[in-house]
Amino acid sequence: MTNKTRGKRGKVVSYNKWxxxxxxxxxxxxxxxxxxxxxxxxxxxxFENYRSGLMQIGPNFIGLENYKSLLSNPDIWVYTQNTLIxxxxxxxxxxxxxxLLASWFSDPQLRLKCAGFFKTIIYLPNLIMASxxxxxxxxxxxxxxxxxxxxxxxxxxxxxxxxxxxIWSVRGLIALMNFLMWFGNTTILLMAGMMGIDTALFExxxxxxxxxxxxxxxxxxxxxxxxxxxxxxxSLIGGLQMYDVPQVLTNGTGEPMRSSMTLIMYLNKxxxxxxxxxxxxxxxxxxxxxxxxxxxxxxxxxxxxS
Amino acid sequence: MKMRKFKNVVAxxxxxxxxxxxxxxxxxxxxxxxxxxxxxETTAPETAPTETASEAPAEADVSSGGDEGSILxxxxxxxxxxxxxxxxxxxxxxxxxxxxKIGDVTVRWQITPNDDNAxxxxxxxxxxxxxxxxxxxxxxxxxxxxxxxxxxxDTPYTMAVSDLxxxxxxxxxxxxxxKDIVTSSDGTLKGISWQGCPGALFYNRxxxxxxxxxxxxxxxxxxxxxxxxxxxxAEELKAxxxxxxSSVNDSYRVYSNNVTSKWVVDGxxxxxxxxxxxxxxxxxLFDKGQTTSAELWSDDWSKGFYPEGKVFCYFGPAWLVxxxxxxxxxxxxxxxxxxxxxxxxxxxxxxxxWICAAAGTDNPTLVKDIMLKLTTDESIMKEIVVQxxxxxxxxxxxxxxxxxTGYSSKILxxxxxxxxxxxxxxxxxxxxxxxxxxxxxxEFQNAMKNYFEGNATLDEALNLxxxxxxxxxxxxxx
Numbered sequence: 001m002t003n004k005t006r007g008k009r010g011k012v013v014s015y016n017k018w019x020x021x022x023x024x025x026x027x028x029x030x031x032x033x034x035x036x037x038x039x040x041x042x043x044x045x046x047f048e049n050y051r052s053g054l055m056q057i058g059p060n061f062i063g064l065e066n067y068k069s070l071l072s073n074p075d076i077w078v079y080t081q082n083t084l085i086x087x088x089x090x091x092x093x094x095x096x097x098x099x100l101l102a103s104w105f106s107d108p109q110l111r112l113k114c115a116g117f118f119k120t121i122i123y124l125p126n127l128i129m130a131s132x133x134x135x136x137x138x139x140x141x142x143x144x145x146x147x148x149x150x151x152x153x154x155x156x157x158x159x160x161x162x163x164x165x166x167i168w169s170v171r172g173l174i175a176l177m178n179f180l181m182w183f184g185n186t187t188i189l190l191m192a193g194m195m196g197i198d199t200a201l202f203e204x205x206x207x208x209x210x211x212x213x214x215x216x217x218x219x220x221x222x223x224x225x226x227x228x229x230x231x232x233x234x235s236l237i238g239g240l241q242m243y244d245v246p247q248v249l250t251n252g253t254g255e256p257m258r259s260s261m262t263l264i265m266y267l268n269k270x271x272x273x274x275x276x277x278x279x280x281x282x283x284x285x286x287x288x289x290x291x292x293x294x295x296x297x298x299x300x301x302x303x304x305x306s
Numbered sequence: 307m308k309m310r311k312f313k314n315v316v317a318x319x320x321x322x323x324x325x326x327x328x329x330x331x332x333x334x335x336x337x338x339x340x341x342x343x344x345x346x347e348t349t350a351p352e353t354a355p356t357e358t359a360s361e362a363p364a365e366a367d368v369s370s371g372g373d374e375g376s377i378l379x380x381x382x383x384x385x386x387x388x389x390x391x392x393x394x395x396x397x398x399x400x401x402x403x404x405x406x407k408i409g410d411v412t413v414r415w416q417i418t419p420n421d422d423n424a425x426x427x428x429x430x431x432x433x434x435x436x437x438x439x440x441x442x443x444x445x446x447x448x449x450x451x452x453x454x455x456x457x458x459x460d461t462p463y464t465m466a467v468s469d470l471x472x473x474x475x476x477x478x479x480x481x482x483x484x485k486d487i488v489t490s491s492d493g494t495l496k497g498i499s500w501q502g503c504p505g506a507l508f509y510n511r512x513x514x515x516x517x518x519x520x521x522x523x524x525x526x527x528x529x530x531x532x533x534x535x536x537x538x539x540a541e542e543l544k545a546x547x548x549x550x551x552s553s554v555n556d557s558y559r560v561y562s563n564n565v566t567s568k569w570v571v572d573g574x575x576x577x578x579x580x581x582x583x584x585x586x587x588x589x590x591l592f593d594k595g596q597t598t599s600a601e602l603w604s605d606d607w608s609k610g611f612y613p614e615g616k617v618f619c620y621f622g623p624a625w626l627v628x629x630x631x632x633x634x635x636x637x638x639x640x641x642x643x644x645x646x647x648x649x650x651x652x653x654x655x656x657x658x659x660w661i662c663a664a665a666g667t668d669n670p671t672l673v674k675d676i677m678l679k680l681t682t683d684e685s686i687m688k689e690i691v692v693q694x695x696x697x698x699x700x701x702x703x704x705x706x707x708x709x710x711t712g713y714s715s716k717i718l719x720x721x722x723x724x725x726x727x728x729x730x731x732x733x734x735x736x737x738x739x740x741x742x743x744x745x746x747x748x749e750f751q752n753a754m755k756n757y758f759e760g761n762a763t764l765d766e767a768l769n770l771x772x773x774x775x776x777x778x779x780x781x782x783x784x
Contacts, residue, residue: 050780050781051430052779052780052781053457053458053460053461053741054430054433054434054457054461055461057780075773139605142606143598143600143606144605144606144609165755165759165761166761167761252422255752255755255761256756256759256761257756257761257762257766257767269777269778270777272423272745272777272778273777273778273779273780275777275780278780
C-alpha cells in the first residue's frame with residue numbers, strides 16, 4: 001500500500017489528500033475487522049479460557065502454557081502435514097491443467113471455437129458452495145452410492161470400495177474437489193498473464209523457427225513467472241486455510257484416523273468448548289506458519305530472478 | 307512497469323496473510339467481553355443463584371397470571387413439541403409458523419436445529435445472558451435431550467420443578483428413568499417429559515421365517531437373548547445372506563445404556579466394561595462382514611428399511627419404527643407390516659425430550675400449567691398415544707393400553723407393542739449418566755470406526771478417542 005501512495009505523491013501532489021480520504025474506508029474496515037481481532041487473538045492466546053458445559057473456566061493468565069502444550073503435542077505437525085499434502089495433491093494438477101488450458105485459450109493460431117463458452121464452463125465449479133460440493137461428493141462416493149454401483153455394474157469392482165475409510169482416497173477426493181473448484185480461476189489468471197506478453201516476441205520466435213514447445217518453455221513460462229508466483233502464494237495461503245471441503249466430507253472427524261484433518265479443522269475442534277486460549281494460540285502459530293511459507297516461496301523465486 | 311505491478315501483487319498477498327490470521331482469530335474476540343461474567347458463575351454454582359431464582363417465581367405464584375409476562379419464549383430444535391402443544395394444549399391458537407397465543411400470552415417459538423451443536427450454542431449464549439435480559443426476551447421454557455440434560459440440569463439456570471409448584475405426587479406416575487435423567491447431582495428434579503422412549507429390537511419377519519422358521523417374538527427372543535447368543539445368531543443369518551444389524555452403531559446405545567460406571571470418574575476419562583464389550587462384539591461382527599460401519603441416518607444405514615437391504619434387525623424406540631423407517635414408502639418393510647418386535651439382549655432407551663423451566667422466567671404459572679397438562683393429564687396423554695403414536699410418560703395409562711386389544715400397530719403387523727415398551731421402560735437404569743455423555747459417546751463411536759475398518763489398532767483408536775474428548779472438555783485427563 002505504501003508503495004502506491006509514495007508513487008502517487010511524486011506525480012500529483014495536489015491530489016494527495018484525496019488519496020488518504022479514499023483510503024479511510026479500507027483502513028477503518030481493516031482496523032475493526034482485522035487488526036483488532038488479530039491483536040485480541042494474540043492477547044487471548046496467553047489465557048486459560050474455556051467453557052465446560054455452562055461453566056466458564058478462566059480467563060486466567062498462563063503465559064506461554066497454551067503454546068507449550070500445542071507445540072509439545074505432535075498432532076499439530078501431523079495436521080500441518082495433512083494440510084500441505086492435500087494442498088500439493090490439488091495444486092500440481094491444478095497448475096498443469098491451468099497452464100495447458102491457458103496456453104490453448106490464448107494461442108490465436110489454434111482458432112478454438114466457442115472459447116468464451118468453455119472459459120465460462122471451467123469457472124462454473126467455483127460458483128458452487130464448497131460445502132454443497134463436498135456434500136455432493138459424500139453422497140456420490142458413499143459405500144452404496146452411485147459411483148460404487150457404476151463401478152460394480154461395469155465389472156471393475158466386485159464389492160463396494162469404501163472411499164471414506166481409506167486414507168488416500170479421502171485425501172484424493174479432497175484434492176480433486178479443490179482442483180475442480182480452483183483450476184478455472186487459475187486458468188483465467190494465467191490467461192491474463194499470457195495475453196500480457198508482447199506478441200512480437202512470439203512472432204520473432206516463430207520467424208526464427210522455434211517450435212511451439214520451445215516457445216512455451218523459453219518465452220511464455222519465464223515471462224509468466226510473476227503471475228505464477230502470485231498464483232502459488234495465494235493458493236498456498238488458501239490451502240493452509242483449507243476447511244470447508246474436508247470438514248463437510250468427513251463430518252468434521254478428519255477420518256480415517258484424522259489423516260485428513262487440516263489445521264483449521266483442528267482449530268474448530270477447540271471451539272466446541274469455547275477454548276479461546278488454545279484456539280488463539282493455534283491461530284497465532286498458523287499465522288507464523290503461513291508467513292514463513294509465503295516468505296520462503298517468495299524469497300526462493302526472487303533469488304533466482306536477481 | 308511489470309515490476310511495479312508485481313510488487314503490488316506481493317503487497318496484496320502479504321495483506322492476505324494478515325487476513326488469514328485475522329479471520330482465524332475471529333472467534334476469539336467475544337472472549338474479552340464475556341470475561342467479567344464468569345466470576346459469578348464459577349463460585350458456588352448450586353447455592354446463591356438458585357435462591358434468587360426460586361424466590362422470584364414464588365412471589366409471582368401468589369399474584370395470579372395477570373401480572374406475568376405477555377410473551378412466552380420457548381427454545382427448541384424441531385417442530386415436535388410445538389405440534390404437541392398445538393394439538394393437545396387446551397386454548398392454544400397458532401398465529402403463524404413461529405408464534406402462537408394462549409389467552410393473552412404470545413408464545414414465541416425459537417427453533418434452532420440441532421446440527422453441529424447449533425441449538426446448544428444458541429441456548430448457552432442466551433441462558434448466560436438471561437439475568438440481564440428484558441422480561442419479554444427471557445427464556446421461559448427450553449427443551450433438552452437426555453445426552454446433554456445434565457449439562458443444563460446441574461446449573462442454576464434451570465429451575466427446580468418444585469419451585470414451580472409441581473409436587474412429587476404430580477409426577478408419581480412417570481417412569482423413574484425419565485426423572486433420573488433430569489435430576490441434578492444434589493437430587494432435585496429440574497425437568498419433566500411427556501414421553502418415554504424405551505427401545506426394543508425390531509426384526510424383519512420375513513428374514514426370521516426364512517432363517518429360524520418362525521417369526522414368533524418369543525422364539526426370536528431366544529436367538530438374541532444376550533450378546534453372545536446375538537453374535538452367534540449373526541453367523542446363522544449371514545449364511546442366509548442377512549446382516550444381523552445395519553451398522554455397529556445400531557447396538558451402541560444398548561451397550562452404553564447398561565454401563566456400571568460413568569464416563570468420567572474424578573476428572574479422569576473412564577471406559578466402562580460394557581462399552582469395551584461393544585467394541586469386541588462389533589469388531590467380530592464387522593470382520594466377518596455381518597454388519598457395516600455406516601453412520602446412523604446415512605443412506606447406507608437406511609438400506610435395511612427395505613427387503614432388498616437384507617438387514618435382520620434394528621434397535622430403537624417407538625418413534626424410530628413409526629416415523630423414521632420409511633413406513634410411508636411403498637415397498638418398505640414397515641409399509642408391508644413386516645417388522646416384529648422383541649426385547650433384545652438388554653433394555654435401553656433412545657431419545658426423548660424434556661421440558662425445563664429457565665430460571666428467571668416471567669411466566670411461571672403458565673410454564674407450570676403446560677408442564678402439568680402435557681406430562682400428567684391422563685386424558686391428554688392418551689390422546690397423544692392415539693393421535694401421534696408416542697409412548698407417553700404415564701405408567702398406569704400405558705399399562706392399561708398395553709392390554710387393550712383395540713390398539714395395534716400396522717407397521718408391526720398388527721401387534722400391540724406397548725407391553726414390550728412398558729417392560730423396557732421399567733428396566734432402564736440411568737444411575738451412571740454424566741454431563742460428558744454426549745461428547746464421549748460421539749467421539750467414542752467416531753474413533754472406534756477406525757479400529758473396525760482396520761485403519762488403526764485398538765490402542766491407536768483409544769488414543770484418538772482420548773485426544774478428541776480432551777479437545778471438547780479441556781479439564782479432563784486420562
